[in-house]
Amino acid sequence: xxxxxxxxxxxxxxxxxxxxxxxxxxxxxxxxxxxxxxxxxxxxxxxxxxxxxxxxxxxxxxxxxxxxxxxxxxxxxxxxxxxxxxxxxxxxxxxxxxxxxxxxxxxxxxxxxxxxxxxxxxxxxxxxxxxxxxxxxxxxxxxxxxxxxxxxxxxxxxxxxxxxxxxxxxxxxxxxxxxxxxxxxxxxxxxxxxxxxxxxxxxxxxxxxxxxxxxxxxxxxxxxxxxxxxxxxxxxxxxxxxxxxxxxxxxxxxxxxxxxxxxxxxxxxxxxxxxxxxxxxxxxxxxxxxxxxxxxxxxxxxxxxxxxxxxxxxxxxxxxxxxxxxxxxxxxxxxxxxxxxxxxxxxxxxxxxxxxxxxxxxxxxxxxxxxxxxxxxxxxxxxxxxxxxxxxxxxxxxxxxxxxxxxxxx
Numbered sequence: 001x002x003x004x005x006x007x008x009x010x011x012x013x014x015x016x017x018x019x020x021x022x023x024x025x026x027x028x029x030x031x032x033x034x035x036x037x038x039x040x041x042x043x044x045x046x047x048x049x050x051x052x053x054x055x056x057x058x059x060x061x062x063x064x065x066x067x068x069x070x071x072x073x074x075x076x077x078x079x080x081x082x083x084x085x086x087x088x089x090x091x092x093x094x095x096x097x098x099x100x101x102x103x104x105x106x107x108x109x110x111x112x113x114x115x116x117x118x119x120x121x122x123x124x125x126x127x128x129x130x131x132x133x134x135x136x137x138x139x140x141x142x143x144x145x146x147x148x149x150x151x152x153x154x155x156x157x158x159x160x161x162x163x164x165x166x167x168x169x170x171x172x173x174x175x176x177x178x179x180x181x182x183x184x185x186x187x188x189x190x191x192x193x194x195x196x197x198x199x200x201x202x203x204x205x206x207x208x209x210x211x212x213x214x215x216x217x218x219x220x221x222x223x224x225x226x227x228x229x230x231x232x233x234x235x236x237x238x239x240x241x242x243x244x245x246x247x248x249x250x251x252x253x254x255x256x257x258x259x260x261x262x263x264x265x266x267x268x269x270x271x272x273x274x275x276x277x278x279x280x281x282x283x284x285x286x287x288x289x290x291x292x293x294x295x296x297x298x299x300x301x302x303x304x305x306x307x308x309x310x311x312x313x314x315x316x317x318x319x320x321x322x323x324x325x326x327x328x329x330x331x332x333x334x335x336x337x338x339x340x341x342x343x344x345x346x347x348x349x350x351x352x353x354x355x356x357x358x359x360x361x362x363x364x365x366x367x368x369x370x371x372x373x374x375x376x377x378x379x380x381x382x383x384x385x386x387x388x389x390x391x392x393x394x395x396x397x398x399x400x401x402x403x404x405x406x407x408x409x410x
Contacts, residue, residue: 194260198225
């Protein structure tokens with residue numbers, strides 16, 4: 001096998017191939033890369049804010065050729081890849097814009113094609129696997145999430161319906177908008193699938209008088225949700241359970257799913273939509289709030305799949321509606337939120353960096369860099385690569401909701 005550099009310091013086969021890949025990918029912007037052998041090269045047309053990437057781990061070059069998305073994240077997380085001034089946002093924005101313009105190159109495309117072909121295996125989420133996948137992310141100490149989320153621990157997109165809202169206000173606006181869209185009346189039985197730390201359930205109980213049932217697979221979230229309901233004085237209205245949504249047998253007046261469909265996995269969509277239909281009362285209303293693609297169906301980022309959300313997948317609208325059409329549900333409203341998640345993640349990042357020393361004390365520097373990369377890559381997915389939020393309002397009866405949106409703003 002060729003070495004990374006030969007005896008006179010010229011480029012190896014691997015390094016030369018990778019440099020040609022970068023030159024084809026990066027045509028816009030001003031990217032400088034210092035390679036492991038000390039060679040410094042510039043890419044792009046020189047426009048915009050300069051970004052300087054330094055690769056100090058020679059072993060990273062082969063990994064970047066084989067699976068660029070995964071290797072970029074791992075290289076930053078492990079420290080073998082750094083950006084001057086730690087301008088990770090600038091680097092990922094530059095790369096994202098060039099990928100959008102020029103494609104990701106044949107090596108990355110081949111890896112992505114393989115992931116698409118294997119996604120039925122990667123996203124196969126029966127109960128045992130689903131529980132383990134949840135534990136990877138959501139059974140981390142709640143103290144971590146309290147450092148960067150809002151006061152209600154909403155780990156989904158806020159709703160910036162007015163200028164100059166802060167994160168706490170935007171998350172309250174999101175929950176209120178959902179409550180209005182569900183047309184909740186006092187005493188209605190409302191199911192919250194994937195209830196998280198209970199913030200939405202407690203808000204709907206307290207503000208709208210709903211009788212909430214929340215289900216989660218995370219023991220950490222369950223304990224936090226029950227405490228939140230007790231502290232808010234609505235324990236009598238909130239029934240939180242450690243169970244899989246597929247095991248529910250009751251019927252509910254309303255069903256709400258916020259930020260959970262991304263964890264279902266595409267192969268389980270028929271089961272998921274059939275269960276929403278089955279537990280929803282004949283005159284009921286459901287709302288599914290999910291991150292979505294504005295592109296055709298694709299695959300999960302390998303870094304996100306390996307380190308952040310194993311088994312997760314962000315659906316295209318066509319994938320959701322294909323399954324809605326097969327069950328006794330019809331769409332009564334589909335709303336698209338565009339910039340709201342960008343602002344949400346930016347607020348999370350600012351809070352995370354403000355508390356980064358506490359995160360480092362809780363975990364280590366590698367975790368800090370992993371989480372920073374995850375948040376920044378997520379921001380770029382919304383600002384540069386076309387992710388949005390979809391809110392699907394669904395019902396059995398087309399007359400279950402008004403025929404215009406005036407009721408939301410009265």
